[in-house]
Structures are given as structure tokens and as C-alpha cells.
Amino acid sequence: MNTNPVWRESLQVFFGEGHGYAAYFYTLIILAPIEFFSLYLPSLDSQMWSGSASLFKVCAVTALLLIAYFTLRVANQEFAPWRFQSIKRWIREQGQSVRAVAQGQLGFLTLHVFFSIFLCSPFLIWAAAIARTSPGRVAGALLLLFFYSLSYGVWGLVTLALWERRSETRQVFIRCFFFALVIGSALMYLPLNPVAFLLAYLGRQELSPLKLLGTTWPATSVHFAFHFLLAGTGLAAYVWALRRQVAL
Numbered sequence: 001m002n003t004n005p006v007w008r009e010s011l012q013v014f015f016g017e018g019h020g021y022a023a024y025f026y027t028l029i030i031l032a033p034i035e036f037f038s039l040y041l042p043s044l045d046s047q048m049w050s051g052s053a054s055l056f057k058v059c060a061v062t063a064l065l066l067i068a069y070f071t072l073r074v075a076n077q078e079f080a081p082w083r084f085q086s087i088k089r090w091i092r093e094q095g096q097s098v099r100a101v102a103q104g105q106l107g108f109l110t111l112h113v114f115f116s117i118f119l120c121s122p123f124l125i126w127a128a129a130i131a132r133t134s135p136g137r138v139a140g141a142l143l144l145l146f147f148y149s150l151s152y153g154v155w156g157l158v159t160l161a162l163w164e165r166r167s168e169t170r171q172v173f174i175r176c177f178f179f180a181l182v183i184g185s186a187l188m189y190l191p192l193n194p195v196a197f198l199l200a201y202l203g204r205q206e207l208s209p210l211k212l213l214g215t216t217w218p219a220t221s222v223h224f225a226f227h228f229l230l231a232g233t234g235l236a237a238y239v240w241a242l243r244r245q246v247a248l
Helices: 005-016 020-039 056-073 088-091 098-131 135-162 169-188 196-203 219-247
Strands: 210-212 213-215
Touching: 005 088, 005 098, 005 219, 020 056, 056 098, 056 135, 056 169, 056 196, 088 098, 088 135, 088 219, 098 169, 098 219, 135 169, 135 219, 196 213
Parallel strands: none
Antiparallel strands: 210 213
16 A cells, blocks of 8 residues: 555645644544533533533534544545645556555545544543443444444545546535435434434434334344445445546
């Protein structure tokens, strides 16, 4: 991966030149006040350090929404877009293969998600300690954050490959996609919603199964099947869009 020029370019732009720090700053500057006020506003008394049992739930849901949203924006190259070479230039002028471009962009997307969760971990672990959340539940929540962020983030790469020269179209699409997915999944079948599933997981609650065509499907199976399908469809669409760049 270190020899992949697409990977190296992303590292240089985001970390070398510091253009990507804004995404991490916004995540932390929103998460920190929410955690603080969730802890202190309900009970400003001598027992305030015992915290609320729901503190970790609030922080985990906030981190989920923030990391998933900014992952879509990072994949869409909304931070310092002028510093990135176009996909068409990588393939046609630099002689990079579709596989090399995909590996570089997907690799950096994974690194971004991991780094975002790493930055949020101190806040989440602190909240979990106050709320007396078990280490197993904390680890499971972090894995869910990683899974959701990658499942949604790949669609930012799809928009980038499809409408590379139409930045406004890409920005509108990923915002509509994100909010439609979060709200639509809750309206269609609540266990599909990542927020509802995360809250149920942390609260050890059973979600209602899906009854379809005379068969009862467990909510957990339906939830993960939906998100694997979402991620798989996104990857397939991304590869198709990259190959389309070669054919144009």
C-alpha cells in the first residue's frame, strides 16, 4: 500500500498538509459539548460524577452520526478538493489501474474511519466508565461504529467516481443519501435503523422480528443483511463507476 500513489496523495493532503484536520476537529468539537451537557445538566449536585446510565448511549449515537457523516464527506473529497488529482487523470495520464485507484481510496477511507473512532474513543470510554457500561458492550459499540461508517462511506466514493466534475451534485446527493437512509430506515422498519439498533444493543433490548411472506426473520439478521447488501452494492457501483472512467 505504501507504493500506491493514490494512497500517498491522500495521506499527504490530509495529514501532511493538514487539510483533513477540520473533519476531526468538527467531530470532537460537537461530541465533547454533548457529552459534557449530558452529564452535568440533569444533576448539578454532589452526585453528578455518578453520571447518567444513558450517558454512553448518547455519546455512542452522537459519534455514530458524526463519524458516518464526515466519512461520507471525506470519501467525497470535500476537504481541499483542489489538492486531489482526478480519477480520470490517475487512470489515463498516470497509468494507474482501476484496482490501484480503488485500493488507494478504499484503504484511506478505512484509515480515516479507524482514526476517527480512535479520536472519539477517550470520550466514549470515559462515558462508558461513568455509565458503568461493560467493556464487552463498549467494544461491540466501537465495532458497530466502524461497520456502519464503512458501509455508508463507500457511497461517498460512488458519488466521487460518478460525478467527479460536478461537486455540487455530489454534495447534495450524499447529504440526501445520509438523511434519507437514517430517517427512511426508521420509518420502513425500525430495526434497520443504525441508531435504533445501537440503542437496543447497548440497552440489551430485543427488537421486533420481521414477518414477511409467512416467515419470521430475526431483527438482528435482517439488520446486518441490509447493511451488508448496502455495502456490497456500494462497492459494486464504485468499481463500475471506475471502469466507466476508463471507457469514457
